[in-house]
Amino acid sequence: MYFRWILAALYFFSVSCFGQADKIVRAFDSAVQSGFSGVLLYAEKGKAKVYKAAGYRHFETGEELKKTDIFELASVSKQFTAMIIMMLKEQGKLHFDDSVSKYLTISYKGITIRHLLTHTSGLPDYQTIMDKHWDKTSVAGNPEIIEYLNRYSPPAAFSPGEKYEYSNTGYVLLASIAEKTSGRDFTDMCRQWIFKPLKMKDTNIRSLNEKSKMKNFAAGHLKDSLGRYINANKFHATDYTIWLGNRKGPGRISANARDLLKWDQALYSNLLVNPATLEEAFSPFKLNDGTFSNYGFGWQIENPNDGSKVVLHTGDNPGYKTIIIRYLSSRKTLIILNNNAHPGFKALADGFD
Numbered sequence: 587m588y589f590r591w592i593l594a595a596l597y598f599f600s601v602s603c604f605g606q607a608d609k610i611v612r613a614f615d616s617a618v619q620s621g622f623s624g625v626l627l628y629a630e631k632g633k634a635k636v637y638k639a640a641g642y643r644h645f646e647t648g649e650e651l652k653k654t655d656i657f658e659l660a661s662v663s664k665q666f667t668a669m670i671i672m673m674l675k676e677q678g679k680l681h682f683d684d685s686v687s688k689y690l691t692i693s694y695k696g697i698t699i700r701h702l703l704t705h706t707s708g709l710p711d712y713q714t715i716m717d718k719h720w721d722k723t724s725v726a727g728n729p730e731i732i733e734y735l736n737r738y739s740p741p742a743a744f745s746p747g748e749k750y751e752y753s754n755t756g757y758v759l760l761a762s763i764a765e766k767t768s769g770r771d772f773t774d775m776c777r778q779w780i781f782k783p784l785k786m787k788d789t790n791i792r793s794l795n796e797k798s799k800m801k802n803f804a805a806g807h808l809k810d811s812l813g814r815y816i817n818a819n820k821f822h823a824t825d826y827t828i829w830l831g832n833r834k835g836p837g838r839i840s841a842n843a844r845d846l847l848k849w850d851q852a853l854y855s856n857l858l859v860n861p862a863t864l865e866e867a868f869s870p871f872k873l874n875d876g877t878f879s880n881y882g883f884g885w886q887i888e889n890p891n892d893g894s895k896v897v898l899h900t901g902d903n904p905g906y907k908t909i910i911i912r913y914l915s916s917r918k919t920l921i922i923l924n925n926n927a928h929p930g931f932k933a934l935a936d937g938f939d
Contacts, residue, residue, distance in 0.1 A: 806905020
């Protein structure tokens with residue numbers, strides 16, 4: 587799914603460096619005046635040129651947000667899931683074109699790991715299944731999600747490789763495949779293979795209880811019927827992060843902007859995987875009809891008019907909006923973390939053109 591604000595951000599990002607930081611500051615300040623709460627980090631070749639925070643960590647208490655506060659990344663987490671799969675591939679534990687059925691029992695045939703990585707599997711949306719059938723007084727994880735996927739088996743949206751259609755279900759299965767092939771817990775793999783080596787000290791996959799005990803965790807907020815911002819977790823029926831709180835793969839990583847910049851810079855090195863493997867992550871998938879999608883392994887791929895490759899991803903959880911944009915040739919990075927699902931998030935990117 588592509589939004590005007592993403593295109594606007596890409597356009598802005600592709601202009602001359604001269605005055606760019608000043609433009610970002612002005613756009614950020616304008617968004618803040620409209621009520622935006624969050625953190626923005628803009629870097630060139632790993633050096634922060636703009637790093638600002640505004641708003642509230644907790645609106646109910648008026649506690650101010652800090653630059654180093656931790657946010658839910660939502661679907662920005664998918665690039666880490668894809669990295670775990672790439673690392674397992676380099677260890678010889680799996681191959682991208684292996685059948686999913688080799689590792690998991692599912693009702694859908696002909697799907698490969700590559701299809702899951704690139705959102706070309708045709709799998710139905712697991713959240714729709716769980717929202718309809720799951721007892722929301724209990725917390726579901728990957729085993730329960732796969733069980734319900736098999737139990738209710740709604741039809742596939744299309745044949746594997748036929749087209750691109752964003753799929754959280756695919757990334758649930760990827761995390762489960764990672765556990766099956768490694769014999770390790772997915773959360774532990776992320777910690778030991780990525781977060782710890784890259785010194786991402788504020789990044790983790792955390793439970794609701796763990797997050798509630800963290801002073802520097804920026805809660806997601808939504809407006810109530812009176813127009814007041816309150817913790818999104820209080821909207822229990824619609825906040826799937828509660829009753830799907832044990833899922834792994836499509837989301838649930840929380841981090842701050844500073845750690846995301848460490849991640850960004852590590853992707854220019856051979857610290858995690860070799861360049862040939864990483865290039866697959868930044869390459870579009872060839873569909874059955876010979877055309878290409880614009881999604882690789884956990885990254886949306888864009889090519890602006892100057893010919894340089896741009897990779898990015900957005901995230902959207904109740905109360906949160908997140909984005910990371912990376913210009914690979916010029917090594918520019920833009921990270922925005924928002925914790926009140928504010929229209930200012932869109933306006934911030936739109937203001938770049």
